[in-house]
Amino acid sequence: MAKVKRAYVCNDCGADFPRWQGQCNACGAWNTITEVRLSASPQVARNERFMGYAGGEASQVQTLDSIDLAELPRFSSGFKELDRVLGGGIVPGAAILIGGNPGAGKSTLLLQTMCYLASVMPTLYVTGEESLQQVALRASRLGLPKDQLKMLSETSVETICQVAKKEQPKIMVIDSIQVMHVADVQSAPGSVAQVRESASALTRYAKQNNVAIFMVGHVTKDGTLAGPKVLEHCIDCSVMLDGSSDTRFRTLRSHKNRFGAVNELGVFAMTEKGMREVSNPSAIFLTRGEEQTSGSSVMVVWEGTRPLLVEIQALVDYSQLSNPRRVAVGLEQNRLALLLAVLHKHGGLQMADQDVFVNVVGGVKVTETSADLALLVALISSFRERPLPQDLVVFGEVGLAGEIRPVPSGQERLMEAAKHGFRRAIVPKANAPKQKMEGIEVFAVSKLADALDILSSLD
Numbered sequence: 001m002a003k004v005k006r007a008y009v010c011n012d013c014g015a016d017f018p019r020w021q022g023q024c025n026a027c028g029a030w031n032t033i034t035e036v037r038l039s040a041s042p043q044v045a046r047n048e049r050f051m052g053y054a055g056g057e058a059s060q061v062q063t064l065d066s067i068d069l070a071e072l073p074r075f076s077s078g079f080k081e082l083d084r085v086l087g088g089g090i091v092p093g094a095a096i097l098i099g100g101n102p103g104a105g106k107s108t109l110l111l112q113t114m115c116y117l118a119s120v121m122p123t124l125y126v127t128g129e130e131s132l133q134q135v136a137l138r139a140s141r142l143g144l145p146k147d148q149l150k151m152l153s154e155t156s157v158e159t160i161c162q163v164a165k166k167e168q169p170k171i172m173v174i175d176s177i178q179v180m181h182v183a184d185v186q187s188a189p190g191s192v193a194q195v196r197e198s199a200s201a202l203t204r205y206a207k208q209n210n211v212a213i214f215m216v217g218h219v220t221k222d223g224t225l226a227g228p229k230v231l232e233h234c235i236d237c238s239v240m241l242d243g244s245s246d247t248r249f250r251t252l253r254s255h256k257n258r259f260g261a262v263n264e265l266g267v268f269a270m271t272e273k274g275m276r277e278v279s280n281p282s283a284i285f286l287t288r289g290e291e292q293t294s295g296s297s298v299m300v301v302w303e304g305t306r307p308l309l310v311e312i313q314a315l316v317d318y319s320q321l322s323n324p325r326r327v328a329v330g331l332e333q334n335r336l337a338l339l340l341a342v343l344h345k346h347g348g349l350q351m352a353d354q355d356v357f358v359n360v361v362g363g364v365k366v367t368e369t370s371a372d373l374a375l376l377v378a379l380i381s382s383f384r385e386r387p388l389p390q391d392l393v394v395f396g397e398v399g400l401a402g403e404i405r406p407v408p409s410g411q412e413r414l415m416e417a418a419k420h421g422f423r424r425a426i427v428p429k430a431n432a433p434k435q436k437m438e439g440i441e442v443f444a445v446s447k448l449a450d451a452l453d454i455l456s457s458l459d
Helices: 043-054 080-085 106-117 132-142 157-167 192-209 230-234 333-347 369-384 410-419 448-457
Strands: 005-010 033-038 095-100 123-127 151-153 171-175 212-217 237-242 249-257 265-271 274-277 296-303 306-318 326-329 354-360 392-394 424-428 441-445
Touching (some): 005 192, 033 192, 080 249, 080 274, 095 106, 095 230, 106 123, 106 132, 106 212, 106 274, 192 230, 296 369, 296 410, 306 369, 306 410, 326 333, 333 354, 333 448, 354 369, 369 424, 410 424, 424 448
Parallel strands (some): 095 237, 123 171, 296 392, 424 441
Antiparallel strands (some): 005 033, 249 265
C-alpha cells in the first residue's frame, strides 16, 4: 500500500504548511487551514497520465508573431447577455467557472446554452450531482430540444477525459467541480486537494485540445466560491449568478476575465421556460411610481462596458436614539458616513441627529464613486421634504474638499439618460459635453455648493 502523506493547506490562498496552525501566515486568515491527504505517486507521473488522456503533444517554443489567432475565433452561446459577460463570446480552450446560490439558475442557464450549441457543434454535458433522468426531465419542462445534446453521468476526471477524447466535443459542462475527484488524491470529493487537482486537470485538457469548459462551482454561506483560492487562479473566467428568492431577475457578473472586461453585467429573468435575457436592464431598475416622492434620485452607473440607470432612495428622519443609525443597502457603509461629513462641512446641512437609510432599487450593488452626487441629492431631497423632478439624472464623484470630480465615460452616460427620456442632468464640469446635446439640458457643477444652488432653482 502506498504511503499516505499529509499536508495542511489554506482554503483562501492555497499556502502549504507542515503542520496545522490557527492563522495562515501568507494571507492572515483564521481557521482556514485544513488537512489534505496526498498519495506518494509523483506529480510528474500524474501529469504524464493526464497527457495521455488529453491527447496533448509536447510543448514547443514559438515566437509571439508566429501564433495564428484565426484558429481560435469566438462563438456565440445563444445568449447576448452571456456573451457580453464573457467578453464577446466563448473562446475555444477557455476554462470558465460559474458560481451562485442554490436555485439561482446555473444549471438551467447552462442546459439552455448547451441545447442551443448542440445543433451547431459537438457538445458534452457532464453531470455529477443529478441523474440523467433528472436533467432530461428539466429539459422537457423547459421545452428544449433533446435529440443532439450528449450527456454523461460521471464524477471521475480520468473517465471524463477519456470519454471527451473519444467524443471530441467543442464545449463541455462540468456540473459541478465540487463532486469531481482524481484517483491519485486520497481525499474525499469536495476537499481542497480534490477540487484543486480536478480543476487543474480539466483546465489542462481544455488548453491542449481547444475545448471550452464550463465548471459549476458551489458557494459558501457568505456568498463566495467554495474551495481553494487557487481554483480561481487556474481558470480563465469567473462569473457569479446572483438573485434573491423574492425576485425573478438574475444578474450575471464577471469577477475575472482574461478575454474581456471585468465587472461586466448581464441581466436575466427566470421564467417557467427557463432563463430569458433582458436586453434593456435600465427599464427594470427605473420602475418609479407616478406620484413624486422626496428622497428619490436617478443615477447612471457604469457596469463593464455599458451604462445602467438605477434609482437610489434615501430616508432621513429624526432619531430617538443617542447614536443615530446609518444603514446602506447596495452601497458601502463607510462611503455614506464620508459623504454625510462632506455634506455638513461644505453644504451646511447637519444630520447628526437624524437616522439615515439608503437603498439602491432592484438589488443592484454600486461600487463606483459616480453615485456620490446622486446619493447626496437624494439625502437633501428627503431632509428638506422636496421631491426631485422626474426627468432629472445625476452622477459625479464628490471629494473631501467638496469638489465634484469627473467620472469615466460621461458622454455615454448622458446619451443613455437621454434615450430613456431624461431631459435634465447634473454632472461634473469636466464631463459636460463640448457641444449641446439634443433632448437633454446639462448642468455642469464643480463644487457641491453649485449643485445645491441648481437644486434650489429646479421646479
